[in-house]
Amino acid sequence: MRQQGTKKETAASATVTVLPTDTLLCALRVMEAHHLRLLPVVEETGVLLGLVSEAHILQAWGEGPLQPVSEVMAECGFPWAPEEEDELEAVRLLRAAQLLEGRGRASGT
Template sequence: MSSFIATVFPTDTLLRALREMERHQVRMLGVVGEGGGLLGLVSEAHILAAWQVDPLASVSEVMARVKPPPRERPRLRLLKFQLRLPRLRRKERAPPAPVGRE
């Protein structure tokens, strides 16, 4: 299995997509956006089904769209903090006064 994937843009025509399939000897192409992200797939069957209507139609009209990956739920990060209170100095206590008997 190779890591190469033949691709077309959604604005390319069905004719161009079919030529790319012939050129790379594949039956399916990835459809990518301007940023290079995968938007969908177009197969030879998609193209041939739409060919009778308009061979110059854009790939975006017949491609199978790929669901975007689910966004990861942001993990709640517990903020680590340390409560710093000033140390209270103990007051020097005088010894308790003796309870005297009178």
Template sequence: MTTPPFTVADVMTRKVVAVLPGAEFKEIVTAMERWKVTAVPVVEGEGRVVGVVSEADLLVKEEFHDHRLGLVEQMRHLDATAKAGSRRAEDLMTSPAVTVAPEASLPQAARLMAAHHVKRLPVVDTTGAIQGIVSRADLLKVFLRPDDDLAAEVRHDVIEQLFPLSHRKVGVRVDAGVVTLSGEVGDSALIPLAARLARAVEGVVDVRCDLSARGRTQPHPR
């Protein structure tokens, strides 16, 4: 049976530091400093996420603190100047918040972060209620999987499935996340596929493929 892929729910932080829409500026800064986070979700009602306040949102106030803008410049920086004059989370936050579902895959979460230039995402259920927070660091947790676990998954989900008759002749070694496949298999056409599938196992850093068939060695695909 193929191992199911890791989801956001597997790696997210479940203890969430959040603020209410009416939270004051200093309250938000204090929460960030106390819990060592760079952004906090803004929630209302039954924990429904309505926005996110980040350090960038708060720093706007400092940016314009000693700099009086003219009318034209104020119009050009309308959102920023509005935030500079605000002191409550509901006025400072970025809304709507970019969120992700618990069942989303890790690549999906990573693409969302990259597309929206954020470092973390609130994880919400179908009602929009917060379930956790997933950060860039959380997405890297899969690379902390033990080498033995990676080797077992590659052998079971890749080698035994692709080479049911010759899988016992294949060696699977993992060192610091790098998989080495060695030995002889019956079908040379499947060797590149084996390397690609092994590389797709979550937590694998790279794959060295030294498999051969009928006396021919298949070079490691790049």
């Protein structure tokens, strides 16, 4: 689990994330500790790889709570390889927003 942000930022604005190698049990504990139902999954460098939800974890729980998050997360794939860093960041944000929006529709919120 990683918590990104500087000391000047408040705890409320810090981003709570998990690594793809973290277990489902670890992700669930992070969710419970921070009262979240959805976590970003990032590389060691902080690059967004996908999202893992409480529903993902509960659906896969029967196969074992020690599975890595990478096996159940929704990936943030890119249809093309952006050339500029600004363009890449814009695509990451758009994709994350689309995943969050799709989750809201599925749950009826």
